Amino acid sequence: MPKKVVQINRVTYKYRSSSFHALTNVSLDINEGDFLLLVGYSGSGKSTLLKTINGLVPNFYAGSFGGDVSIYDETITEKDTALLAKKVGFVFQNPENQLSNLTIEREIAFPLENFGVPRDEMIARIDELIALLDIEKIRFKSPFAISGGEQQLAAIAAALALDPPILVLDEVTAHLSPKSANELLSKLYELNQEYNKTIIISEHRLDRCIHFANKMAYIENGRLKAFGNPQDVLENQNYPKELLPKIPAIYLKLQEETKNFSTLSKYYSFISKRDSIPFTTNDFMSIFSKEGKRK
Ligand SMILES: Nc1ncnc2c1ncn2[C@@H]1O[C@H](COP(=O)(O)OP(=O)(O)OP(=O)(O)O)[C@@H](O)[C@H]1O
Numbered sequence: 590m591p592k593k594v595v596q597i598n599r600v601t602y603k604y605r606s607s608s609f610h611a612l613t614n615v616s617l618d619i620n621e622g623d624f625l626l627l628v629g630y631s632g633s634g635k636s637t638l639l640k641t642i643n644g645l646v647p648n649f650y651a652g653s654f655g656g657d658v659s660i661y662d663e664t665i666t667e668k669d670t671a672l673l674a675k676k677v678g679f680v681f682q683n684p685e686n687q688l689s690n691l692t693i694e695r696e697i698a699f700p701l702e703n704f705g706v707p708r709d710e711m712i713a714r715i716d717e718l719i720a721l722l723d724i725e726k727i728r729f730k731s732p733f734a735i736s737g738g739e740q741q742l743a744a745i746a747a748a749l750a751l752d753p754p755i756l757v758l759d760e761v762t763a764h765l766s767p768k769s770a771n772e773l774l775s776k777l778y779e780l781n782q783e784y785n786k787t788i789i790i791s792e793h794r795l796d797r798c799i800h801f802a803n804k805m806a807y808i809e810n811g812r813l814k815a816f817g818n819p820q821d822v823l824e825n826q827n828y829p830k831e832l833l834p835k836i837p838a839i840y841l842k843l844q845e846e847t848k849n850f851s852t853l854s855k856y857y858s859f860i861s862k863r864d865s866i867p868f869t870t871n872d873f874m875s876i877f878s879k880e881g882k883r884k
């Protein structure tokens with residue numbers, strides 16, 4: 590049995606200034622090692638739901654909250670929100686808002702200092718994260734003198750400083766070019782596969798990331814409408830057609846990725862039938878069989 594690392598139980602939440610609920614009765618379990626993709630229209634409650642995983646909602650936002658959230662079997666309460674940083678790394682939808690130090694190096698050092706990590710260990714950890722995210726060239730730069738993509742990487746490095754087993758990223762590719770977005774998502778996939786991090790992301794452009802996810806959640810007006818493996822969610826009758834991935838982009842990415850080929854070819858045939866995409870499943874299969882390495 591996989592270990593449940595996040596348990597969201599019947600969570601209902603209304604921001605104080607709002608006249609309606611941002612979340613209504615959401616229940617969702619996330620297992621260790623999952624790569625969960627959270628999808629929904631703008632305003633559907635994705636960011637709010639993600640903020641319940643590190644206690645920001647409701648502890649730093651006024652409002653009415655019902656239900657509970659547990660991380661590694663411990664219910665989040667107000668007093669342990671700060672300690673949660675060791676378990677849950679969080680990257681906000683607008684990372685510039687979470688970067689506040691003079692240099693990127695200081696940014697990564699900040700959480701380590703807060704937890705009293707000894708200096709030698711701290712320096713080793715900073716070196717390791719800078720190498721992992723390949724951000725040496727911005728190490729001594731101000732967070733306000735780097736690109737949006739570099740800010741995302743810096744925010745991820747800082748979120749990983751305490752080596753949390755769970756990483757939550759909200760619309761992390763929103764300001765990135767397709768190339769940078771791909772690089773970043775591949776990096777997250779590497780953290781998931783090689784470092785066994787549980788990754789939870791919200792993302793608008795499914796074609797960029799669906800092939801990395803083993804779980805998917807669809808939220809609409811604050812209600813969880815579909816949850817499970819990505820193929821089942823895409824085929825769920827509640828799932829809107831406008832949010833289906835664009836298959837040609839998935840196909841391009843597939844040229845690099847072999848792992849989830851059989852699942853993806855099933856998505857492809859399902860979606861091409863449903864949307865009458867002219868590129869046929871046979872075209873797709875023949876390109877892959879030519880490469881000769883697909884199973
Ligand atoms: N601080 C806040 N105070 C009051 N209402 C808020 C606040 N933040 C979000 N909301 C409202 O809660 C609902 C859910 O917002 P949320 O930001 O969670 O949606 P989202 O799915 O992340 O949207 P997007 O895709 O645009 O980022 C929306 O109706 C939004 O207007």
Ligand SMILES: [Mg+2]
Pocket residue numbers: 635636637682759760
């Ligand atoms: Mg959001």
